[in-house]
Amino acid sequence: MIKSMQDLMDFARERGPKTVAVACAQDLDVLKAVTRAKESRVADAILVGDQNKIEALASENSLDLSSFEIINIVDMMEASLKAVELVSSGKAHMVMKGLVDTSIFLKAVLNAEIGLRTGNVLSHVAVFDIKGFDRLFLVTDAAMNIDPDLETKKQIIENAVVVAKALDIEEPKVASICAKEKANPKMPDTMDAAALTEMNEKGELTGCLVGGPFALDNAVSEEAARIKGIEHPVAGKADILLAPDIEGGNILYKTLGFMMFASNAAVIVGAKAPIVLTSRADSDESKLNSIALGVLCAAKLF
Numbered sequence: 001m002i003k004s005m006q007d008l009m010d011f012a013r014e015r016g017p018k019t020v021a022v023a024c025a026q027d028l029d030v031l032k033a034v035t036r037a038k039e040s041r042v043a044d045a046i047l048v049g050d051q052n053k054i055e056a057l058a059s060e061n062s063l064d065l066s067s068f069e070i071i072n073i074v075d076m077m078e079a080s081l082k083a084v085e086l087v088s089s090g091k092a093h094m095v096m097k098g099l100v101d102t103s104i105f106l107k108a109v110l111n112a113e114i115g116l117r118t119g120n121v122l123s124h125v126a127v128f129d130i131k132g133f134d135r136l137f138l139v140t141d142a143a144m145n146i147d148p149d150l151e152t153k154k155q156i157i158e159n160a161v162v163v164a165k166a167l168d169i170e171e172p173k174v175a176s177i178c179a180k181e182k183a184n185p186k187m188p189d190t191m192d193a194a195a196l197t198e199m200n201e202k203g204e205l206t207g208c209l210v211g212g213p214f215a216l217d218n219a220v221s222e223e224a225a226r227i228k229g230i231e232h233p234v235a236g237k238a239d240i241l242l243a244p245d246i247e248g249g250n251i252l253y254k255t256l257g258f259m260m261f262a263s264n265a266a267v268i269v270g271a272k273a274p275i276v277l278t279s280r281a282d283s284d285e286s287k288l289n290s291i292a293l294g295v296l297c298a299a300k301l302f
C-alpha cells in the first residue's frame with residue numbers, strides 16, 4: 001500500500017514513464033515539474049502553448065527543454081483542445097492543465113468530438129500526505145462537479161475508489177463529510193450521505209466501505225469518534241473524504257495545501273485517460289506529484 005507521497009513517487013518511477021500532453025505550458029512550476037518528471041523517468045511531456053513564453057521561462061530559469069516537443073498555440077482554448085487531442089489520438093497517455101482557467105480546460109476535456117468522455121461522470125480526486133497520519137487521504141471533488149446529486153456522488157465515490165486502488169488501497173474507507181454525523185432533512189447533504197451508506201450496505205456501491213454522514217473530526221480521528229460514541233468501521237479511519245459540494249471540497253483542498261502545507265497530488269478520473277489538474281497556485285512539487293499520480297492511474301488503464 002502507498003502510504004506517503006514519497007511511496008507514490010517511487011511507485012510511479014516503477015510504472016512509468018508515460019507521456020503527458022500539457023495544455024498552456026507557459027507556467028514556470030509546470031515546466032519545472034515536467035523537467036523533474038523527465039529526469040526521474042516518471043514521465044515524458046509534449047508542451048502545447050505559447051512557445052515564446054515557454055522558451056523565455058526556460059532560458060530565464062536555466063531549464064533544459066531540448067528533449068520536449070513544443071507545439072506553438074497561443075489561444076488557450078485551442079491549446080487545450082490540441083493537448084486533449086494528443087491523448088484521444090493515442091500520442092500521449094494523459095493531459096495536464098497548465099496556465100489556463102479550469103473551466104476552459106475542462107470544456108476541452110468534455111468536447112463532444114475530440115474530448116475524453118466515456119459516458120461516466122468525470123470527477124477530481126486529490127491525494128494528501130498530512131503530517132501526523134500514517135496514511136494518505138483522498139479528497140473529492142474539489143474542482144469539477146459543482147453541486148452533485150445523489151447519483152453523481154455515487155459515481156464520484158466510484159472514481160475515487162479507482163484512484164485508491166491505483167494506490168494499492170484494497171478496500172478504501174469512504175466518509176461522506178457533512179457538518180454533523182446525524183442525518184437531518186434540513187441538511188440535504190446529510191440525507192445523501194445516509195443514502196450512500198445504505199447503497200453500500202445493500203451492495204449497490206461496491207469495492208469500498210462507505211460511512212456517513214460524518215463530521216470531518218470523526219471521519220479522520222478515532223479519538224473524536226470514540227468521544228462522540230460513533231461506532232462504524234469507517235469512523236476515524238477514512239481514506240476517502242467525499243465533500244458535499246465543490247465549495248466544501250475546494251476549501252478542504254486549499255486548507256490542507258496552503259494552511260497545513262500538506263503535500264498533494266490531483267487528477268480527474270472517469271475519462272478515457274487521467275487528467276492532471278492542480279491549482280495554478282500549487283507548487284512545482286505538487287504538480288510533479290500529480291504527474292506521478294496520473295502515471296499510476298494510467299498504468300491501471302493501459
Ligand SMILES: CCCC(=O)SCCNC(=O)CCNC(=O)[C@H](O)C(C)(C)COP(=O)(O)OP(=O)(O)OC[C@H]1O[C@@H](n2cnc3c(N)ncnc32)[C@H](O)[C@@H]1OP(=O)(O)O
Nearest residue numbers: 102103106107110120121122123142143144145253278279
Ligand atoms: C482544486 C484545484 C483546482 C481548482 O481550484 S478548480 C476551481 C473550481 N473549478 C471550476 O471552476 C470548474 C467547475 N466546473 C465547471 O465549471 C463546469 O461544471 C464544467 C466542468 C466546465 C462543465 O461546464 P460546461 O462546459 O458548462 O458544461 P455543461 O454542464 O453544459 O455540460 C457540457 C457537457 O459535458 C457534460 N458534463 C459536464 N460535467 C460533466 C462531468 N463532471 N462528467 C461527465 N460529463 C460532464 C454534460 O453532461 C454535457 O453533456 P452533453 O453535451 O449534454 O452531452
